[in-house]
Amino acid sequence: MALIDPINTGLGMIECCPNGKGISGADRIASFTGFWRRYALNMIITISNNVQLPTPEELKDKRTELGLTQSDLAKRAGVSQPLIARIESGDVDPRLSTLKKIIDVFEEVEKEDIQIGTIMNTAVISARPEEHVEVAVQIMERHNISQIPVISMGVPVGSISEEMIVRSLADRKKSAVSQMLIREMMGDPFPTVSPKADIKMVSHMLERNPAVLVLEMGRVVGVVTKHDVMKLLSE
Numbered sequence: 001m002a003l004i005d006p007i008n009t010g011l012g013m014i015e016c017c018p019n020g021k022g023i024s025g026a027d028r029i030a031s032f033t034g035f036w037r038r039y040a041l042n043m044i045i046t047i048s049n050n051v052q053l054p055t056p057e058e059l060k061d062k063r064t065e066l067g068l069t070q071s072d073l074a075k076r077a078g079v080s081q082p083l084i085a086r087i088e089s090g091d092v093d094p095r096l097s098t099l100k101k102i103i104d105v106f107e108e109v110e111k112e113d114i115q116i117g118t119i120m121n122t123a124v125i126s127a128r129p130e131e132h133v134e135v136a137v138q139i140m141e142r143h144n145i146s147q148i149p150v151i152s153m154g155v156p157v158g159s160i161s162e163e164m165i166v167r168s169l170a171d172r173k174k175s176a177v178s179q180m181l182i183r184e185m186m187g188d189p190f191p192t193v194s195p196k197a198d199i200k201m202v203s204h205m206l207e208r209n210p211a212v213l214v215l216e217m218g219r220v221v222g223v224v225t226k227h228d229v230m231k232l233l234s235e
Contacts, residue, residue, distance in 0.1 A: 059102065060088040066109045076108070077101040111232070116202050117195025119232065120214045120222030126151040127160060129183035133168075136160045136182055147210050150186045154219035158186030161210075189213070195221065203229055 054062070063073055070088070074081040079098060086092040087102075094102070126149045127136045139148060140162060147161035160182055168177045168185060191205050192213045205212050206226050214222035 053099065054103075056088050056090040062106055063088075066106060068105075068109065073102065073105060076105045112198075112200065114199040114232070115195060116193055116197045116199060116212075116214060116224055117222070119199070119228050120195070120224045121228065122222050124149065124151070124213070124220055124223045126220075127182055128152060129157055129181070129186065131182050132178065133160070133165060133180045133182055133185055134178040137165065137178075149190050149211070149213060149220070149223070150182055151220055156189040156192060156213050156215075156220055158183070158189050160186045190223075192220075199229065199232075 063070070068076075070084045071081045074084045077084075077098070078101060083092070083094075083098070084102075087094050087098075125139060125143050125145065127139055129150050129152050136148060140146060146163075147159060149156050150158035150160055164185055164187060165177065168180070172180075190211045190213050191209055192215045193202060193205070195214055195216055197214075202212050202224055206224070206229060211223050211225045213220050214224065
């Protein structure tokens with residue numbers, strides 16, 4: 001008679017004694033301890049064979065690339081700085097749970113350091129100050145948006161929105177509003193940043209503004225809206 005291992009891993013079985021009394025408690029514990037050691041080793045080998053784990057050098061290079069010190073990484077990952085140093089030097093193989101914490105930190109920092117130039121829209125929908133308001137209305141209807149920047153020679157000079165146009169209709173005839181020049185109605189321009197601006201800073205600006213323009217050498221090269229930032233959550 002034999003007892004089959006509780007988990008079908010092909011690691012063998014625990015034999016009973018020939019007299020039918022079964023193995024002793026101490027022997028049974030020793031057998032199961034050996035089994036779980038073999039089982040854990042088997043699981044680690046299986047995971048290692050199916051997942052490309054980063055090397056110590058790759059971990060160090062990534063940390064350096066993200067501008068993190070060993071202490072920064074250790075604090076954010078919830079481990080000690082000496083452990084990070086030993087992992088990077090190859091003196092110790094980290095547990096999979098520790099490795100996951102380190103990789104999670106890398107991913108978090110990468111999202112924090114996203115530069116606005118990498119997510120901006122380079123096709124900026126805009127109007128010119130010398131155009132009539134009806135042109136701005138047509139642009140907004142065509143693109144299904146409620147406000148656009150007003151740009152002259154690549155430089156932001158104002159903005160116009162549905163709200164401004166509707167407000168003007170309260171004390172003017174429709175034909176009069178349509179033929180007004182945009183510069184006569186436009187409001188303040190959207191705030192501006194450089195392509196290297198951090199996503200955190202732009203997110204705060206979008207709390208109070210419908211869009212943020214991206215300038216390079218004083219000229220508009222892109223625009224970022226709340227929708228662009230929201231898309232990051234699904235990536």
